[in-house]
Amino acid sequence: MSKKKSKNPTGTIALNKKAKHEFHLTDKFEAGMELQGWEVKSIRAGKVNLSDSYVFVKNGEAFVTNITIQPLSQASTxxxxDPDRTRKLLLKRREIEQLMGGLDRQGLTIVATAMYWKACWVKLEICLAKGKQAHDKRDTIKDRDWARQKERMMKVKG
Structure with a gap:
């Protein structure tokens, strides 16, 4: 018997790198997603884009929008x-209440940061986030560059 080797051993399907640049991320949640069969096949092929996605709560249920899952060419006729449809998130009541509290009281937004496999299920990592201003973004870039320079100096000396 031969085992099927995965392209990505960590299980990560897609990342939203733009979210870490645009927002201060606070609380993380793990949510399941209500998917159709063709979407799972496309996700296995890696045809997912999370870059502009966000989460909203309506009637006590959480939904994610702007996740683009491109259909495969072999999809059934x-x-x-619909690659941009709104998908329902599977969260516990307490988690939804925490998200709603962050939205209402603290003026935060909810952003999808990563999609990954957990056993045979597709999970979406969502975070409560507060938008960064331009000077915050510059500070983040400056700190990252300084950390790189320190690494280089330590490699040269050591």
Whole structure:
């Protein structure tokens, strides 16, 4: 018997790198997603984009929008594929209440930061986030550059 080797051993499907640059991320949540069959096949092929996605809460349920899952060319002819449809998130009531509290009381937003495999399920990592201003972004870039320079200096000396 031969085992199937995964392209990505960590299980990460897609990352939203833009979110860490644009927002201060605070609380993390792990949510399941309500997906259709063609979406799972496309996710296995890696055809996912999280860059402009965000989460909203409506009638006590959480939904994610602007996640683009491109359909495969081999998709069935009788299935209508909508790559940008709004998908329901599977969260516990207490988690949804925490998200709603962050939205209402603290003026935060909810951003999808990563999509990954957990066993055979697709999970979405979402975070409560507060938008960064321009000077915050410059500070982050400055700190990252300084950390790189320190690493280089330590390599040269050591």
């Amino acid at each position: 009788h299935v209508i594929c």
